[in-house]
Amino acid sequence: QKEVEQDPGPLSVPEGAIVSLNCTYSNSAFQYFMWYRQYSRKGPELLMYTYSSGNKEDGRFTAQVDKSSKYISLFIRDSQPSDSATYLCAMRGDTDKLIFGTGTRLQVFP
Amino acid sequence: GAVVSQHPSRVICKSGTSVKIECRSLDFQATTMFWYRQFPKQSLMLMATSNEGSKATYEQGVEKDKFLINHASLTLSTLTVTSAHPEDSSFYICSASSQGNSPLHFGNGTRLTVT
Numbered sequence: 001q002k003e004v005e006q007d008p009g010p011l012s013v014p015e016g017a018i019v020s021l022n023c024t025y026s027n028s029a030f031q032y033f034m035w036y037r038q039y040s041r042k043g044p045e046l047l048m049y050t051y052s053s054g055n056k057e058d059g060r061f062t063a064q065v066d067k068s069s070k071y072i073s074l075f076i077r078d079s080q081p082s083d084s085a086t087y088l089c090a091m092r093g094d095t096d097k098l099i100f101g102t103g104t105r106l107q108v109f110p
Numbered sequence: 111g112a113v114v115s116q117h118p119s120r121v122i123c124k125s126g127t128s129v130k131i132e133c134r135s136l137d138f139q140a141t142t143m144f145w146y147r148q149f150p151k152q153s154l155m156l157m158a159t160s161n162e163g164s165k166a167t168y169e170q171g172v173e174k175d176k177f178l179i180n181h182a183s184l185t186l187s188t189l190t191v192t193s194a195h196p197e198d199s200s201f202y203i204c205s206a207s208s209q210g211n212s213p214l215h216f217g218n219g220t221r222l223t224v225t
Contacts, residue, residue, distance in 0.1 A: 043216035043218040044154070096159065
């Protein structure tokens with residue numbers, strides 16, 4: 001079993017839809033949780049960064065962490081074609097080593 | 111803030127030659143930088159952790175003599191792919207964080223093609 005599981009997609013939604021992206025993990029030591037967006041042939045761009053359980057909102061993006069279920073989510077409201085990219089979840093414990101999910105490819109069509 | 115610059119963005123080289131990739135933290139000091147490799151439609155694979163002023167720590171299966179890492183200053187780490195072969199063709203990405211619990215920020219990657 002991988003430490004971090006993420007559905008690779010692709011996920012195809014119409015413009016304006018609410019998108020839900022998820023990851024599950026097995027290591028209870030993970031405390032820091034991140035979501036990155038990666039466009040084709042570019043480096044990952046940090047979208048959300050959360051510590052421990054709870055919700056965090058930034059514009060159209062909301063990140064949720066449920067440590068009891070070892071489950072994290074990223075919600076995108078009013079999705080736009082420019083949101084089409086691969087979304088990577090990532091997490092770590094007290095060490096610097098970041099563990100990534102495989103990434104979910106999202107396509108938002110007009 | 112927290113900008114990481116990587117250069118070059120793309121390089122094509124002949125088999126047997128060496129290629130150097132630079133990673134710079136532009137607006138912060140990074141005692142630790144990380145080098146990743148990414149194959150098409152796959153996630154990032156950590157290759158090594160670059161520590162300023164000391165030897166890099168390599169992940170299992172990564173050849174340290176092939177992928178030379180130098181972290182000479184708090185803002186610069188370099189990855190040299192020595193005697194490159196076609197199977198080394200990949201997307202290499204560096205990352206850094208400004209302090210212990212800060213998130214990692216990534217460079218824009220270097221696409222290496224070995225012919």
